[in-house]
Amino acid sequence: MTQTSTANTQHLVFALFITAVTPPSTLAAVVPDDLFEAIQTLKQELNAVILAHYYQEPDIQDVADYIGDSLELSRKAANTDADVIVFAGVHFMAETAKILSPDKLVLLPDLNAGCSLADTCPPDAFAAFKAAHPGHLVVSYINCSAEIKAMSDIICTSSNAAKIIRQIPESQPIIFAPDRNLGRYVMEQTGRELVVWQGACIVHENFSEKKLVQLKIQHPEAEVIAHPECEQPVLRQADYIGSTSALLKHVSSSAIQAFIVATEPGIIHQMEKAAPEKSFIPAPPMNNCACNECPYMRLNTLEKLYLCMKNKAPEITLPEDIRMAALKPIQRMLEMS
Numbered sequence: 001m002t003q004t005s006t007a008n009t010q011h012l013v014f015a016l017f018i019t020a021v022t023p024p025s026t027l028a029a030v031v032p033d034d035l036f037e038a039i040q041t042l043k044q045e046l047n048a049v050i051l052a053h054y055y056q057e058p059d060i061q062d063v064a065d066y067i068g069d070s071l072e073l074s075r076k077a078a079n080t081d082a083d084v085i086v087f088a089g090v091h092f093m094a095e096t097a098k099i100l101s102p103d104k105l106v107l108l109p110d111l112n113a114g115c116s117l118a119d120t121c122p123p124d125a126f127a128a129f130k131a132a133h134p135g136h137l138v139v140s141y142i143n144c145s146a147e148i149k150a151m152s153d154i155i156c157t158s159s160n161a162a163k164i165i166r167q168i169p170e171s172q173p174i175i176f177a178p179d180r181n182l183g184r185y186v187m188e189q190t191g192r193e194l195v196v197w198q199g200a201c202i203v204h205e206n207f208s209e210k211k212l213v214q215l216k217i218q219h220p221e222a223e224v225i226a227h228p229e230c231e232q233p234v235l236r237q238a239d240y241i242g243s244t245s246a247l248l249k250h251v252s253s254s255a256i257q258a259f260i261v262a263t264e265p266g267i268i269h270q271m272e273k274a275a276p277e278k279s280f281i282p283a284p285p286m287n288n289c290a291c292n293e294c295p296y297m298r299l300n301t302l303e304k305l306y307l308c309m310k311n312k313a314p315e316i317t318l319p320e321d322i323r324m325a326a327l328k329p330i331q332r333m334l335e336m337s
């Protein structure tokens, strides 16, 4: 068990204990009414920077200093002058911030904010997969654990995956992990053959192609935009495919007035701010649940953001050998993108 998962368990036990023994009136008393103001005050006191991913709830996006995709947030984490990085995102993102800025205190509002895609690639199984493909260079999508990063040669994100693969000599065999949908999309984009680990994201594999086609018929004026973590039948329906930041830029610059958005709907908050005159329709999930909201991203709330700053916990920690090994492929990505 890593330090992080031990801390994870401790915090979960602590949270259950607090919930069990603290009357609701006392809980309300520890969280101030004006959370926005309280968070701003703590930010000054701690010399903290709040980094938020586009899939966070709107209130968290509004209180953040920077909002971005995985690549942009990694760059911010690497270059910030702040003493404390509050990462409003999921565990692998906060872990990447700690790998890049080991001397900073890195806080994640809820340590259980993991990632279904990262979970599909356990280190032992991946080590065996690598051993079965000797001579292969390992390019891993940033949505993976520090242990998988430590076994990789280059990290990529959805905004630079094709660009990175194109820089690798044609004769070099490549393993791509852990997302099978991004892997297949990059193969199509680059014409390269990749040995792809068969992992996937539960959120992006939940869009219904059938319902999407029906929605397109109802909205013939709308363009379909999609994240490359979606499955191939959904991507085939898309007019534009890109990372969260690329999708946001596209809706701002396009002359089109309506978009069907096939990614986590948290991004629609920034789309509506960037182009208030345009309309954004979330792509439909397989059933009537709100399953296209990432259940991990949405574990973070404004209250938990405030409490993690007040308590300086939960903190992200990593064994130094894993951190050092994971740092090299991330630095290669930053150099190549």
Ligand code: 13P
Pocket: 068, 069, 070, 071, 143, 157, 158, 159, 201, 227, 229, 242, 243, 244, 245
């Ligand atoms: P982006 O890098 O496009 O923001 O994607 C992050 C992510 O987790 C998608 O599911």
Ligand code: SF4
Pocket: 090, 114, 115, 116, 117, 118, 143, 201, 202, 203, 204, 229, 264, 294, 295, 296, 297
């Ligand atoms: Fe992971 Fe999918 Fe959530 Fe992105 S949307 S953080 S890939 S579970």
